[in-house]
Amino acid sequence: MDLGMTERVRPLVEAVRSMVEDEIAPLSVEYHEEIGRHPSGNRFALTDRQLEILRDLKGRARERGLWNFWLTDSARGYGLTTVEYAYLAEEMGKVPLAAEVFNCNAPDTGNMEVLERYGVDWMKARWLEPLLEGEIRSAYVMTEPETASSDAAQLAFAARREGDEYVLNGEKIWISGAGDPRCSVYILLACTDPDADKHRRHTMFVLDADTPGIEVLRPMQVFGEDDAPHGHMHLRFTDVRIPAKNVILGEGRGFEVAQGRLGPGRIHHCMRAIGQAEKALQMMCERGIAREAFGKRLAELGANYDIIANARMEIEQARLLCLKAAWVMDTEGTRAAAPWISQIKVVAPLMAGRVIDEAIQMHGGSGISQDFDLAHMWTHVRTLRFADGPDAVHRRQVARAELGKYARTGGRDG
Amino acid sequence: MDLGMTERVRPLVEAVRSMVEDEIAPLSVEYHEEIGRHPSGNRFALTDRQLEILRDLKGRARERGLWNFWLTDSARGYGLTTVEYAYLAEEMGKVPLAAEVFNCNAPDTGNMEVLERYGVDWMKARWLEPLLEGEIRSAYVMTEPETASSDAAQLAFAARREGDEYVLNGEKIWISGAGDPRCSVYILLACTDPDADKHRRHTMFVLDADTPGIEVLRPMQVFGEDDAPHGHMHLRFTDVRIPAKNVILGEGRGFEVAQGRLGPGRIHHCMRAIGQAEKALQMMCERGIAREAFGKRLAELGANYDIIANARMEIEQARLLCLKAAWVMDTEGTRAAAPWISQIKVVAPLMAGRVIDEAIQMHGGSGISQDFDLAHMWTHVRTLRFADGPDAVHRRQVARAELGKYARTGGRDG
Amino acid sequence: MDLGMTERVRPLVEAVRSMVEDEIAPLSVEYHEEIGRHPSGNRFALTDRQLEILRDLKGRARERGLWNFWLTDSARGYGLTTVEYAYLAEEMGKVPLAAEVFNCNAPDTGNMEVLERYGVDWMKARWLEPLLEGEIRSAYVMTEPETASSDAAQLAFAARREGDEYVLNGEKIWISGAGDPRCSVYILLACTDPDADKHRRHTMFVLDADTPGIEVLRPMQVFGEDDAPHGHMHLRFTDVRIPAKNVILGEGRGFEVAQGRLGPGRIHHCMRAIGQAEKALQMMCERGIAREAFGKRLAELGANYDIIANARMEIEQARLLCLKAAWVMDTEGTRAAAPWISQIKVVAPLMAGRVIDEAIQMHGGSGISQDFDLAHMWTHVRTLRFADGPDAVHRRQVARAELGKYARTGGRDG
């Protein structure tokens, strides 16, 4: 169980780290300052400067071969293991724009994974290729308003077969990335047979984002922010017609696709969250040394030594657990890794939230202001506690796996 | 030690509660939707509709005699005790606009307290009267950039005596309420003698907000929000000249005034935070009953019964502690109440944060969106953990008081 | 809602506090050192010296009128309120022997309460009188081996009616106080009709402890201690015959009696636990001042200021909640107080456990040794987390009460 940084990935980590710190970080600030400055007044339109920043940074990354690392165990990418990718993803987590620069950003990686694994040739040519090139972006269209997403039976957005087409009707919400004008393709889950067995009711589709009949009702806010231009959109589909061939894997197999998609995506979020915690600890230490009060360094006041030590101990433990989950994915596959992924999915965001919270406290008012990244990091990791399944659902999975060791019926659904 | 709701205050609580729920809550939503709609594009300008809402609601409150409750133990207000006020403040905490409607909003109450207690007649006529009438608003100008506010020795913003005037120079930050165009008066702490004893260096001034030489550098953001039109402004003072008679209480007595101001303000924040926690618990229960997953009510899934019970137990304890601190203020004065206020200042925001966090989790993605108040409540109570002194400083006060019981030197500064 | 110490009870609190500290504490140590020194080698036999210590201390207490405080709202005792009693019970919690010296010890107070409230005259004459005089002791015989006591349906110990008698058969466990040779009377719950409705199956009996057929199987250990001579006995009843008139209140009304008994008993445990936490905090402070390391007082090292402050804040909150529960009992009765008692039943032992744990940590190895009371306090308060209902059951009660506010069916049993 080698969880260390391999010799192969070490230079990549170094290259990514220095590019993130030295090149992406300052431009990421500028990129975000541009939001809302588009002449149209539309916060979800990209300004020329934003496009230029993206083109420039992505160009540099490709040139240096720092691209598509997430494509593990594949001849198309580096063929990295998930463990190796973890070390890279952690670095990318430290600056908001970084993952996209290396074409390793959510939800595109998950969507590319779906197309790579379950897509047929024409789908790959039409959507996977430009995604792998970083030319377009994508969205994953699953969550519905007023439903508990973790309970599949409640997802009622309808796709009705009519001849060679399906007709889609209903609302979808929290469609992350759908705000971006470059978002061209949707991977969408719809109910094709409400009377079928719970896990056979749904079908996964792929469709162009500009298919007629799709309307943005509003951008959802996350703690008051609209995350423009990425966005988390509330969409309405009215008689949206798509060819029947746009079904992925087969009618009624939507959950099979969804499960295959979720494992890697969840763990990538965790890797980046660990990177954010690491950055927050660094900021905490730097502040603790630089700032003085009552004639002492901040670090030496009150419980600050304990706070720093606890942060270090929490980060190390979460990182190792994340690496172990990655290692189980690499060696035994996503299915076997499921309880491990559930574990880290609960652990990492909670841990990162606590560490960032303490970093904020050490920064006083500045910590929640625009002068530091901490405020955004704090609200962001908070969202991870329900994105891709709330903590309660993952804890339940972990407990069922545990009880299942002792009694065949121990883990029964109840 | 009567901590109960008195017969005298009960009808007031009822009147406030129903006005908050039925009348203020819907208009509060509309008020906040108006932000940014001023023709000038200035988020800190009030639209006609905003002014109308405020005028309307405040008019109704005054008409019903629901006004200036905070003025405890005074012939001018109701002469309520702080304990009685706590029950009212809790209700006002439940909706953002409510406190202002009853003229009980921060920082105005604290500033009025200063003018009432330490101001001379002309100051009262000029600023206290219109504040008590709710005609103007005020700001408290203390915090400075790049300093630990809790360490008085670091506050270096300078007021230099020149004949009959003082000349102010320096920067102040996090000046809450200074964004509001109705903000007309500042209570400001400045260093008048950097060589004096640590607690005699500073002087408190009162001045018109439009005194020449004051410039808004930028609005500070709180978790990405500018809290317009209230705002938390970063100000620069350049050769701002004010008459020497604008000194409050006397040169070098700034900290005496600041201490007198802080006690009540801190406890009012806590009372409102408890109201927010109570509201979050209500939302949690309502959601737990209304929403179903896996064929069961949400409340019956996972650890939700425990989560609800813990929230109830935490709220009750914090409320009782807050009431006790209020009771000590009422019976023994602000100085004696200091360690009790420090206790509740630590306890209430942390407790409210935890309860709101669980309410968010029970709401899933909606919990952090614009569809519920929870997101704003959560970030707001987080700010209370450093507003008016960070937790660490208050814990230190509590510990020193405790150790001081056992050894005269136990509580020495160190 | 007056939660303060009344003028009436203040001198009693002072008298109890000084007697506990000055007179009982040293003899309590001697009393416990005597355990195991009886010539018979029987740890559950009282030595002459133990009997002398008890006689002496109880004599002094009675002489000073410090006796039977627990008998609230009654002409026979002081007629104290439960709130007033709380202040006394807290002091008695600080030294193991203290409650008994004032005839306020568990399980006798609960048993006396049963006899006082539900007993008929001959029962009172035979058992209540000598209990009130402190001449005999008693036990409450409810828990059964291998059953979840909180689920009444599982209690199967049988009482079969035969003419004018009942014949008892079965095992009971954790019978606290049954080890003491002075224990003369049992209040016992038995199943008289297993086919009846769940809450009508059981009947409460009173019987002499030396009724033939009762056998002590073994003393149960609590973290390795047998708590001799008090003891927590595992008993077997074999054809134990008792007169039918020994039924309390009526056949099938056992749970009604049990409920009436539990409320006060639970809250008394909490009051004493708060006293123990208060004592632990005092020890923590004294140690923090007296002991030095690395040239500083222990109190000033690491996070100790925060630890002390947190202890103070937790204690104050729990005490106020306990007083509020007592006040609800006083003003609205035990039934209305039930959710409040459940709250404090969860809060107080957990809080005391945390405070004592920190006090232990501040004492290093000594903290767990025989040189301080802390080790025993820590294990003792741990037992309170399932005595009289485990935390989970009480949390459930609190949650059901909470949900019940919002929907008639919200609190349904599920």
Add this chain to the structure above:
Amino acid sequence: MDLGMTERVRPLVEAVRSMVEDEIAPLSVEYHEEIGRHPSGNRFALTDRQLEILRDLKGRARERGLWNFWLTDSARGYGLTTVEYAYLAEEMGKVPLAAEVFNCNAPDTGNMEVLERYGVDWMKARWLEPLLEGEIRSAYVMTEPETASSDAAQLAFAARREGDEYVLNGEKIWISGAGDPRCSVYILLACTDPDADKHRRHTMFVLDADTPGIEVLRPMQVFGEDDAPHGHMHLRFTDVRIPAKNVILGEGRGFEVAQGRLGPGRIHHCMRAIGQAEKALQMMCERGIAREAFGKRLAELGANYDIIANARMEIEQARLLCLKAAWVMDTEGTRAAAPWISQIKVVAPLMAGRVIDEAIQMHGGSGISQDFDLAHMWTHVRTLRFADGPDAVHRRQVARAELGKYARTGGRDG
């Protein structure tokens, strides 16, 4: 960084696990029941049956080659790595007697390590050989009464040079294992030059346990238990004379020896604590499945799924951290591993305490009784929070290492 179970160690782990479960566990119960049954009445004397049990089990272990695993990276033992040993130690942690059966018990392993690493030939022949054979036992004599052991400057037990001898005077406390009649040798730290530099004042000695002048004052109790026959003794040394050649490594180098000894010992405790947590989780699950209340399995009630999941997540994280600390020891040495060992020294006992606490709660009263191991496990892991340095001292080390990354002076002693 291979943290997995190697192929080499896997069969050893299996052999140890099955021997612990099937053979040692039942005899361990019998062994402990024998305590206090020696005809002399002395709880610290071993009965014939105890000696027989030990002889028998150790004989079987040696026969199977399950012996001295702790001797990592050495030609004399298996030459296991510390990572490999961790998997074995975890199994040994599950039953009290197990470590001794495999000659891997504290404090002997630490003492053997000292003799192996720093001892000269005659010392090895006289004491190390019989220790490696499991024929004698040893004690580590460092802690002194009324001192903060972590502050070396306070250790004042004196060794005065007189010609070819040293004369020892003073008291030592918490000398674990010194109760056992087979304990024949002491490794002892004494102050040889109180005026020297803080870390050069002390010298490490090795001496026979029966050297004249050593007196047992009393056995220290741990939560009321004397841990006989092992024991934690309070010793007095009066003019105890030992040859000068009994100095280990050299006068004034006592701390150098102590540091070398502590690293492995600390991590071994952690490994065993993780084994105990794992066992507690297993008990929790088995109980949760076997026991019913209110018509449901215990596991399905309240927050029990969450409790089980949290236990699993905590254990996995702590185990990985422990393995990483072991790996750093293996690859970079004890000095480099110090902050990692400090981390796990804080994490593992706290984690194990929480998991065992929940297991107790799931077992109700039985959980704290003699019917399950949980009570002893709980108090035992509690002692690990100050054994070999209290949490606060280890947190301080971790924080200093962390701050040291950012500023040379960041980690200064303060």
